[in-house]
Amino acid sequence: MPAADFLPRSRLSSLFDLLKQRGYLLIGPQAVDGAILYRPLQHPEQLPNGIEQIQQPGQYRLIRTDNPRQFSWANGPQALKPLTFAPRETLWHSELNADGSLSFHEEIASPDPTAVIGVRGCDLAALALQDRHFADDPYYQKRRASLLLIAVDCAHPADTCFCASTGDGPDAKAGYDLALSELDEGFLLRVGSAAGQTLINALPLETATEQHRQQAETQQQQACQQQRQLPEFEPARLIHQGQHPAWEAVADACLSCGNCTSVCPSCFCFSESEVPELDGTASSHQRQWDSCFSEGHSYIHGHRFRPDTKGRYRQWLTHKFGSWVEQYGRSGCTGCGRCISWCPVGIDPLEVLTQLGREDKE
Structure with missing residues (x-):
């Protein structure tokens, strides 16, 4: 209206x-x-x-x-x-x-x-x-x-x-x-x-x-x-392109710093930890932002499922642009561009998606 x-x-x-x-x-x-x-x-x-x-x-x-x-x-x-x-926030206290x-x-x-x-x-x-x-x-x-x-x-x-x-x-x-x-x-x-x-x-x-x-x-x-355009790619195909050379190229540049996930308005990964008092009589259970780029994010029972930057970046991009479509009916990206501006080495996920989409066409 x-x-x-x-x-x-x-x-x-x-x-x-x-x-x-x-x-x-x-x-x-x-x-x-x-x-x-x-x-x-x-x-x-x-x-x-x-x-x-x-x-x-x-x-x-x-x-x-x-x-x-x-x-x-x-x-x-x-x-x-x-x-x-x-x-960062406290979820509960124990005494x-x-x-x-x-x-x-x-x-x-x-x-x-x-x-x-x-x-x-x-x-x-x-x-x-x-x-x-x-x-x-x-x-x-x-x-x-x-x-x-x-x-x-x-x-x-x-x-x-x-x-x-x-x-x-x-x-x-x-x-x-x-x-x-x-x-x-x-x-x-x-x-x-x-x-x-x-x-x-x-x-x-x-x-x-x-x-x-x-x-x-x-x-x-x-x-x-005036805006850029999201390249053409098939969301359901992203998870099956794990051996594409684009992942190696981006891993060589990526610092795994997590800037992109921190500024992303939709990323929701978090970790939880206990923060005990020095006298041992009380403790706080806290939740804080985490990132799929951190080394410990994929740690489960003595094993890291994504031990290197290549696997972490691939997880982030395929989840954001691929599996979110299955989970929520749409991409997890809303086009704000923050992950591009605030990446210290200037990695552009649209360029990565362009390479992946080109393979689909070929």
Whole structure:
């Protein structure tokens, strides 16, 4: 449905004020240490005004311009994942009782209601995948329920972006409470939930003009045309291409650092460990992010099933682009391009998929 409401840029502070009045902690993008990061917000002036990006394989750089917009960038290393799937958290405590028995206490945090501003379509699609994977996880679900999501359509894709070809962007498709299309003069608004509708009803809006709608449509078309394309390959075939020479080539470059899985908005691997107190009377059972690139990830009963980088990279790519289709009905990739930009040696999985797809055609 076309957006019918328009919020002038000069009135963006009214949205911030409204959210704070309703008890939300505001989180949004800020330029911090050379990257766009989610941080607590108090007012629109903290947004990355006039900031644009250069992203290429192994490269990420911010540029300050005279652009009046506050969302003229594609993404930063964070997505929504740290807000729902915590990088490290305590699942339960155990304590030694006086009689020698143990007591266990589950620890589920109760986060404050949080409004996240500036969410991208690719990250909403990744969140939907995380929602399915952690559907029965009370720790995840508690954080997820606390979020109100305000999306902003991406009109400035990076050279590493390909969300249009995965069907997940550059505009926000679903999963938001409120979505904004940024123009020079302000924002077109559209509603995605009842919570979003209550915000719309309380904001000092104007009626969107046909010119506003045309500008938004044109910039979204241009954003699609500027992007790379996901190469053609057969997802079900990936698991059967274990001897393809592409794996050797990528293994020679890959550092197994796990950067790609850390910045990926949909990766969900984790490990669990016990953290005992020094006096031996209590212990915490903790969960933290892990990666299929780590040496211990495939360790089972004295054996590592993927002992080398070749096997680890192959596992990551075939799972992400192949077996996720069988598990969830779609690829685990939403086209954000972070794994390309934040790889220290500039490995591009689309180039690997191109080689694998070429073998299918031959």
